[in-house]
Amino acid sequence: MASVQIRDVRKSFGDVEILHGVSVPIEDGQFVVLVGPSGCGKSTLLRMLAGLENITAGTISIGGRVVNNVHPKERDIAMVFQNYALYPHMTVAKNMGFSLMLRGESKSEIDTRVKKAAQILGLMPLLERYPRQLSGGQRQRVAMGRAIVREPQVFLFDEPLSNLDAKLRVAMRTEMKELHQRLKTTTVYVTHDQIEAMTLGDKIVVMHDGVIEQVGAPLELYDKPANQFVAGFIGSPAMxxxxxxxxxxxxxxxxxxxxxxxxxxxxxxxxxxxxxxxxxxxxxxxxxxxxxxxxxxxxxxxxxxxxxxxxxxxxxxxxxxxxxxxxxxxxxxxxxxxxxxxxxxxxxxxxxx
Amino acid sequence: MSTVEEAERNASRMKELSAWGRLKVNRNWLAIWFMLPAAAFLLLFLAWPLLLGVWLSFTDTRLARPGKFIGFENYEWLWDDSVFWLSVFNTLLYTIVASIIKFVVGLYLALLLNRHMPFKAMIRSIVLIPFIVPTVLSAIAFWWIYDSQFSIISWSLKQMGLINQNIDFLGDGNLARASLIFANVWRGVPFVAITLLAGLQTVSPSLYEAATLDGASAWQRFRFVTYPLLTPIIAVVMTFSVLFTFTDFQLIWAMTRGGPANATHLMATLSYSRGILSGQLGEGSAIATAMIPFLLAAIMFSWFGLQRRKWQQGENND
Missing domain, CATH: 2.40.50.140 (Nucleic acid-binding proteins)
Structure with missing residues (x-):
């Protein structure tokens, strides 16, 4: 577990600047949600945190260490992708144990840690299945399992629930909150769904057009929106x-x-x-x-x-x-x-x- | 008229329909009807000539003279024919070496072309050129490149002062084999590269990102993600490549006609030379027929290779 500091971070693709200097302090163990309409730069910020995109300006530090030039695999983070990105040719167990295998852990160690994560997520009966043989919700859980197994400093979620149907989304939301309360790992979660943001986050960062509109606790945003954009974005039906x-x-x-x-x-x-x-x-x-x-x-x-x-x-x-x-x-x-x-x-x- | 009556009448009318009439409307048979023209075409122009060829190999037919059935005599002759065995060896050598090189170079090119780079579309089309040029044309070009007097390779090497005498590429047995394999690889690589590239592009980039975050190095990403995901396409493309190479005729015939001293005779060229040029249709057919077991083996190999991959089969079959 670790704190994360995002300080005046900018991102340009060619001449187009899409993040205009954002700063977010994230405390150890916090569940922070980046929320905003599509194109606001929230996913890009998350990918910069993961190391999948370069940082044009500013600094990002994880656990007190500036990671601007640190390779993704050295950052000790785990990410859950929107499309889950499960390896189709590996069983659930292999998918979850892949990072441990690369790290050179022993077979028995991988086995115990995969089983432990599978138990938490109720994946025990599915360990020998292939991703194709799973439902959307099960795949989502495997993707989370793959992140948990690594026991990383920070979890990153990139719209993990947006491919699920409405009912499952609500169920998985609860599960994720429970999981966070249990593991207490620092989490950064990206979504465009303000309800997800409100229900999951300890702290919500509302982004719009590459700038942060407001940072605050869920009810703070609801009761005291800093501007008309946040007021219109948080709450459904809209203000x-x-x-x-x-x-x-x-x-x-x-x-x-x-x-x-x-x-x-x-x-x-x-x-x-x-x-x-x-x-x-x-x-x-x-x-x-x-x-x-x-x-x-x-x-x-x-x-x-x-x-x-x-x-x-x-x-x-x-x-x-x-x-x-x-x-x-x-x-x-x-x-x-x-x-x-x-x-x-x-x-x-x-x-x- | 009550509906009950009507239903009864319909039922009896159904019974009256002849078996033929029902076949015409039955859903399962419909597929057969649609396939029939293509199937007839294949049977008439592929299966029938193949059967005829096999039959011919059991006769002593010569050009312009009907033969009679002689059983396995042609094959018995071939069994003791050292030239035939040389051609089998040549074919296997040619196929195995050329296929391995085509696979390695093709895969490398595909990985290279899959990266972001300037003029990507243009470079991809350039790669296809060897594949587009008619075989005989490229064979003639190579013929000149390998020519004992006018070879550009010999000339360049001489200019650089590396050799004093022209290299006789197609005059020496092993050198001729290597030269032909090179020409075949040059022609065959684009097919492998472009097909594998198509396969690479179906791999979701997020899988690589996930693997990167999981701590995989570039080599490990290839070893554990790219390669396993590519295996079905590799199986298909290599089966085709092996079949094409094994049955290669044009390139050899245009460049060496099996020479020097039969060193580059493949089964296909030997079959042509014995069957058509010497007029021994029966014997030529026997050589051609002898290729079938090898080709079947290659197909079976990839077929069962494909079958093993459970992960790409659908749904809930454990």
């Missing part, structure tokens, strides 16, 4: 954004172009009349008098909750209700944002106010 002007007339509120008043808990610093974006999560709408007049467009019941797409003026918003609502498209409703849960962002910079 609603309404444009307006900051006003204070007895109480603080944001007034939209149509003249609707969006309530605020308190007046932030910044003169009144400033252009702002009012962010409100779908689950923070209430039905009731004195809200925004809206027309129901689509009702999507999921069983545990009801999602309602409604139109306020010419803008669509999404609201989520825990209680069952007897709504039909075309119904006129009144949506009331809960003032204490509203987020304010500057219109120009997108930064949180």
């Amino acid at each position: 609603n954004f309404l444009n307006g002007k900051l006003k204070a007339n007895g109480s603080a509120y944001v007034e939209t172009e149509q003249g609707h008043k969006l309530p605020l808990k308190s007046m932030p610093q910044g003169e009144s009349g400033r252009d702002v974006v009012y962010g409100i999560r779908p689950e923070h709408f209430e039905l009731g008098e004195g809200g925004l007049p809206a027309e129901v467009v689509v009702v999507e019941p999921t069983g545990s909750e009801t999602q309602v797409v409604a139109r306020i003026g010419n803008q669509e918003v999404i609201a989520v209700f825990r209680e069952r609502q007897n709504l039909k498209p075309g119904d006129k409703i009144s949506l009331r944002p809960r003032a204490d849960t509203a987020h304010l962002f500057a219109k120009d910079s997108g930064k949180r106010i």
Whole structure:
């Protein structure tokens, strides 16, 4: 186990710079998730950590040792690939023991360590199978087994669950969290799925276009997004954004172009009349008098909750209700944002106010 | 009309259909119908002549004179014919040496071409050139290269002051064998290289990355990842290569006609020379037929080689 320091790391492919100086401190034993839309540079950062890509500028150190010029195999890391990258011509046991075999461990040592990892992951009955004979979930587990067997300083995961079906993905997510709680190995996990990020990470790094938008604990990102991008990226369904002007007339509120008043808990610093974006999560709408007049467009019941797409003026918003609502498209409703849960962002910079 | 009645009528109509009629619509037979034209073509133009050739080897047929059945007499003659045995030796030597060199050089080229490099597409097409040039053309070119008076190799070596006299490439037995093997390798390498390259490109790059992280050196990546994944393609390409080399005729005939002193006579050239040039069709056929067991052995070898690889067979058959 080891800490990992990523300091002002840049990456260019030819003339195109795709990582513009990112710094992430990762403590020993932490589960850090790099999350962001595709093309944000998260996988590249992970591959630089693994040593599969050169570091254009900045330093990466693992366990206090700068590894910029250290060969991948000397870095003492294990990686799980999106497509698992299992050797098709080797049995599960051979796949898992391959790195130990290369290291020159004795047969009995390899055998015990493979069996130990197989036990943890429930792979014992599959040890003599070939990858082709396994289901997606089983392959995923073998790929994890291959990483565990090595007892590395750091685990790297590159979208390991994205090839699984929805149900299996949730199950494997739990399994991975359990595994981390048991092994306590420093882990860096890349995903584009914010739910995976929220559920797995001790610390989440939100990336966008080669820069870090925000670093924080899952609920911190949810409760206090640093900017409009993070606010829109974390949480599902996504946060609603309404444009307006900051006003204070007895109480603080944001007034939209149509003249609707969006309530605020308190007046932030910044003169009144400033252009702002009012962010409100779908689950923070209430039905009731004195809200925004809206027309129901689509009702999507999921069983545990009801999602309602409604139109306020010419803008669509999404609201989520825990209680069952007897709504039909075309119904006129009144949506009331809960003032204490509203987020304010500057219109120009997108930064949180 | 009730539906029950209708069903009964349909059932009886089905029974009325003749066996022939059912064959025409049966799904399993449909495949046979579709294969029939190709199968007929192969039977008529490949299997039938082959059978005729085998039959011919049991007769004393000569050109322009029908023969009669003489049993194994042709083969008995060949058994005591030292030239025939020399040609068998030549063929085996030619096939084994040329195939091994083609495999090694082809694999090396394929690995090289699989790397990232400038002008990759152009270099790949250049590699194919020896394969595209008609065999006889390249044979004639080599003939000149190896010529006892005008050889460019001899000339260059003389210019460099390494030798004083021309090398008689095709005049000395062993030298002629080596020269022919070289020409055959030159022609055969592109086929091996390009086919293996195609195989290499099916190997997912992430396997190499995984192996690198697992601590494999370049040689270990080749030994434990590339090579085992390539074995099915190697088996196929080498079977073909061996078959082509074993039955080679054009290159030899254009360059040496089996000479000097039968040193480069292969079974194919000997068969032609005895059967067509000397007119002993029966004996020529017997030599050609004698090639069949060798070819079958080569095919069986790769067939069972392929069968062993369980990992590439599908699904849940343990």
